Amino acid sequence: MNEYNILIVGVGGQGVLKLAQMICEVSMIEGKNALMSEIHGMAQRGGSVFSEVRIGDVFGPIIENGECDMIISLEPSEILRYLDKLKNKVVIISNNEIIKPYTVSLGLSAYPEIDKIFEKLKELTEKIFIIDGKRLTKESGSNITLNSIMFGFYSAINPLNLKEDSFKKVLYDNFKGPFYDINQKAFELGRNEFFKNVLK
């Protein structure tokens, strides 16, 4: 069956849902079917947030275990919550900036070493892209552009072979006024990050 499944994970407030929506809209305007799940309400308040994106000949919003083709993680430890979903050779794109929950300060749980996370993930896939979110958001001039940076990076990897213009159209359609300029810059930063730093 023709399907491509993407998990987008992070922490409430990071822009997980917006990123998932933009990824779907690019596919939609190129004539592909797209679905995504959202989590709202109580689950959103600083807790883990995830969205399951499914593109192609699909009906339901939930990705079967072991069938996720790509995971985009806006917070590195969040990947660990969704390992069951990941396919062998999954593409991993992860921010390296951590957000420690209060449970760690209270000693109720421990924050894992992120180098170890990426080291272990190498057993599953070679396709791991680590993004320096802190540096790139700083360069974009705003601390709330991580999702657009990731959108730019995704557009460069472009697993579904979509047109560059489609990405740009979706970005334009999703941000108003001055927010567009900031996010457009962030998008380009993310895109260039792939072409300059990864491909090199």
Added chain:
Amino acid sequence: MKIEEIVIDEPGKKLFLLGNEAIVRGFIEGSGKFAATYPGTPSSEIGNTLSKIGKLANINFEFSTNEKVAFEIAASASLSGFRSMTFMKHVGLNVAMDSFMTSAYIGTIGGFIIITADDPSMFSSQNEQDNRILGKFANVPILEPRNPDEARRMVKYGFEISEKYSIPVMLRTTTRISHLRGIVNFEKIERIENKGYFNKNPNRFVPVPANAKILHKELINKIKLLKIESENTIFNHKILNGFKYGIITSGVSSNYVMDVVKKYSLPFDILSLGFTYPYPEDLIKNFITNYEAVFVIEELEPFLEDEVRIIKEKNNLNTKIYGKDGEILNNLYEYNPDRVKKALFDFLGRDSEKNLFSIQDLKPPLRPPVLCAGCPHRATYYSVFVTLRKNKIKDAIFPSDIGCYSLGLGPPFNMADLIYSMGSSVGTSNGFSKTTEQKVISFIGDSTFFHAGIPALINAKYNKNDFILIVLDNRTTAMTGHQPNPGMGINAYGDEAPIIEIEEIVKGIGIEFVKVVDPYNLSETQKVIDEALKEDGVKVIISRRECSLLRDAKLRKEGVWHMAKIDEEKCRMCKICVNQFSCPAIYTEDDKIKIDENLCDGCGVCVQLCPFDAIEVK
């Protein structure tokens, strides 16, 4: 996508919409004119969308004080001739139940749709009741959309059958439909121009016993006629390939069935239902007759399954029925492709196990939902904690309520001891004040106070009960996405509205101890709590401070951003800010206290509670 596009009359246009947004599009296409709600996840975005575009689409929309009021407003709009809807989360229908039951007797003039958004797996709810049972109980037709575009179409279809049979129609979504985003195809917007007028008809609209006897009989007749609709509707369809086995499914579950059966080419024919009540009995009978075995795959209660078993018995059929009888498919939690696949593979004797990747020694940190950085509720909880400690009170009871402050149940505060439903904080406080000697300190939000807190507070005064009620007034309905409420001075469209002052209501009841405090001012708040602890009777403290998310959004726009900083020279690592206040912006690293620049919003409460003046806001 910009949400304003949802009102465009451009057949063929496609937008990528949430199920809840698609419902609004269906309402617009079907010439819906009147909508009322009380916000509740997973239904909230229907109202949020109407707030933004309702005026553009010439819709009269309001946030009502509770679901029962919203229900009655939409019902009377229908009786005035308008196509109308009310929408709520599953438990909201419990609140509206009294009027809902009788609305089936009274019927409709303009099409009337009741949307119930159920929450299997309880992503944001206190139970996972299956409201199809309530639809059947009230005897109204039930539609279960499978995706956003079908939700759009079903709203229009719902209007048609509601008018044709003069009956309210239940459209039942679940979280995975309301919060599923998919491609929605626009159709033409129907324009029905009418002026509201109520034609009196007491025999029909006033169900005194003599009238109600007739109305109930008529209702049963309507349901018989509607059965013909459900037998023939395009929303119920079969996928037949001549296999030995069948599956009957509905709503969101049908998607998991389709995904699994198609992907693994499983030998099952499918009867997929979107119009589930009145049951399409003949359709079901004719389907099950053909198969050796039939699975019924539906989330939560065995709503279809029980009927399938009855139909099998009535008709002496040999088909073996499989439903919620196993460890895999049962009444608990939402279904997913893995559950459906395992059940079907087990039946076929196939192995569904996969080698899934795991990492043994690395676990993600616990990341439960928390009160945000700068949340005024945290400051109030901290003041209650400090004042009780000062008074050496260790066993106070904290009845709490539905809202962000339910999160007070977690450490370090542990200040939510009992929650039943909206408003139950005040009701249960009445009880505890009579049944124990313990101090009772109860928490309710501003919107929840208006919703269901007031009758119980009147009871408290009337029956001379003794407790402290703290109204956590953050000037919004925060948890569900910041909808306005009667205390805010704006209506659903953001237009000016009268402010209903909570303190005036409390005074009107005759309660003498009513004080308003600013929770960001810790010493003032603690002084007032201390006074309240020493008084008898009902005491109401209104802890008033705007939700920090709203304030932060405004500050961001203005480009003003304050932040707390730790002076490491002064900090003695007493960790009060971490262990007793637990703001998510404050954390420890390398044996130092640090403040997260992205999370801190400079509320300044930690500055006050630091005993060494080691924190300041810049």
